[in-house]
Amino acid sequence: MSFFDRFKKKDNKKEEPKVDNKEKFAVKKDATAPSLCGCGAGKTAESVEANYSKMADLGELLPGAPPGGKINLAIYWAAACGGCDVSILDTNEKILTIGDMANIVMWPIAADGKEKDIEAMEDKSITVSIISGAIRNSENEHMAKLLRKKSLIVVSYGTCACFGGSPALANLVAGGSKEILNYVYEKTPSTANFQKDYHPGKPIVPQTKCTVPEGDLTLPTLFDTVKTLDQVIDVDYFIPGCPPLQESISQLLKAVVDFAYHGVALPPKGTEIGVTQTSLCDQCPRHKEFRRITKIYEPFQVNIDPDLCLMDQGILCLGPATVGGCNARCTRAGQPCRGCYGPTLEVQEHGASAMTAIASLFPVLDDDGTIGEDQIIDIMSTIKDPLGYFYAFTMGKSLIKMAVKEKGGQ
Amino acid sequence: MADFEPRIVAFCCNWCSYAGADGAGVGRLQMPTNFRIIRTMCTARVDPEFVLRALSKGADGVIVLGCHPADCHYIGGNYRARRRIALLRLILEQYGFDAKRLRLEWVSASEGEKFQNTMTEFVNTIKALGPTPVQKEVN
Numbered sequence: 001m002s003f004f005d006r007f008k009k010k011d012n013k014k015e016e017p018k019v020d021n022k023e024k025f026a027v028k029k030d031a032t033a034p035s036l037c038g039c040g041a042g043k044t045a046e047s048v049e050a051n052y053s054k055m056a057d058l059g060e061l062l063p064g065a066p067p068g069g070k071i072n073l074a075i076y077w078a079a080a081c082g083g084c085d086v087s088i089l090d091t092n093e094k095i096l097t098i099g100d101m102a103n104i105v106m107w108p109i110a111a112d113g114k115e116k117d118i119e120a121m122e123d124k125s126i127t128v129s130i131i132s133g134a135i136r137n138s139e140n141e142h143m144a145k146l147l148r149k150k151s152l153i154v155v156s157y158g159t160c161a162c163f164g165g166s167p168a169l170a171n172l173v174a175g176g177s178k179e180i181l182n183y184v185y186e187k188t189p190s191t192a193n194f195q196k197d198y199h200p201g202k203p204i205v206p207q208t209k210c211t212v213p214e215g216d217l218t219l220p221t222l223f224d225t226v227k228t229l230d231q232v233i234d235v236d237y238f239i240p241g242c243p244p245l246q247e248s249i250s251q252l253l254k255a256v257v258d259f260a261y262h263g264v265a266l267p268p269k270g271t272e273i274g275v276t277q278t279s280l281c282d283q284c285p286r287h288k289e290f291r292r293i294t295k296i297y298e299p300f301q302v303n304i305d306p307d308l309c310l311m312d313q314g315i316l317c318l319g320p321a322t323v324g325g326c327n328a329r330c331t332r333a334g335q336p337c338r339g340c341y342g343p344t345l346e347v348q349e350h351g352a353s354a355m356t357a358i359a360s361l362f363p364v365l366d367d368d369g370t371i372g373e374d375q376i377i378d379i380m381s382t383i384k385d386p387l388g389y390f391y392a393f394t395m396g397k398s399l400i401k402m403a404v405k406e407k408g409g410q
Numbered sequence: 411m412a413d414f415e416p417r418i419v420a421f422c423c424n425w426c427s428y429a430g431a432d433g434a435g436v437g438r439l440q441m442p443t444n445f446r447i448i449r450t451m452c453t454a455r456v457d458p459e460f461v462l463r464a465l466s467k468g469a470d471g472v473i474v475l476g477c478h479p480a481d482c483h484y485i486g487g488n489y490r491a492r493r494r495i496a497l498l499r500l501i502l503e504q505y506g507f508d509a510k511r512l513r514l515e516w517v518s519a520s521e522g523e524k525f526q527n528t529m530t531e532f533v534n535t536i537k538a539l540g541p542t543p544v545q546k547e548v549n
Contacts, residue, residue, distance in 0.1 A: 353459065355501065359494040373514065376496045380497045383497065387505065398462075400465060
């Protein structure tokens, strides 16, 4: 009796009819794909409430194993913090019955599947691979490619996998991986002292290969730039969010359950699951007035009015440029949007989009016709670290993906 | 390096600067031919994404030309544009670009000569800066 079997409902224990393996994934023609977006493309403004991403109805609990036997599920993290893995557990009690539906063949944070187990599997034998995190080193890349080979569906899960996330800000270190390793192992106060005390003159830094009496030890190679998952492999679905909302996960789960149990067609390839067609402002309940920014505040510097738009209060919010889907959790709590859900569907450059919106909110001055460009630069310089602010989560997907170095001309 | 011919993208607003460029052409004013003009209805139509896209595709410099302040056909378009361009210059500096690679200038419909001077000057600036630091994408 497996761990998950204990949570199985009694009435679900009846045997499911066996289906020929060939028909296991045959898609029923008449079945329709479930709408995954919070609001469909053809939907009119029925109500504001309808704009909110909702939990997909998964029924009480999953009804035992799928007709064709359990599917294989792999969950992998690349350059990620682990928050995405934890967010998968947010499916509450449903996570327990996922064991009925699927064999979790790999989940480094929770299960015992190893690389060699995946390598031993047949191609396309994993139904769904959920990969979170950006691609930052050779191991990430290798595993992403391996899982792509073995999987029918690859889901790019979380902002790091979809847009690079905060790891991609490392692209702005002009010296690349060399400078990063040098700083981390030799320059930070803790490591500098350690190296000085224990390895004076010859700092110990990680090598990709090291020979010890027992044999060779290897470490993955750190790349100079952080890549998004779809820059390395072909990705079927995207779920943005840092971490993705419970609602998005339930929608993915529902699509997979419908596919595995009833043969319902999957949503079209490339779908972003759990996002709306409009920007975050549409989901944000705050009252918008004549938004003009004359002075910028951090959220801790002001008493935030709970009903008024944060931009009206001088707090920079990336809501206008960010796609909806998160139900405006941050702005409801009085924190500005940092843009983790990424750009709206038609836009590639999230940062430029946010910057355009925010720069226009600085009011036209009475003497605007006569002042010089230097004064305008002074005004705009009140935004500290614009690159880091506007591209906090989407550097990996931006048009200019890394720091550049002027070489000088004639 | 001596024979470096920069490639420059010039965004001109329909009402002033494009007419100014036209005037420069009709007046047969001599100027370098390193720039390609893209006509937009207003400088405010120039999304910073356009500039970043131009730079990412290998443009050595980008110049945005519009109506003088208080002269915008759409009343306030150039005020917005100058704020965006100012912010974009800060961002380009953070990327490691020389901010001189992006320039905003006001050229009215009658200022063919100013157009000539601006473009000549800008081409010389970019020539002095050298080719774009953006590397061609490997993949």
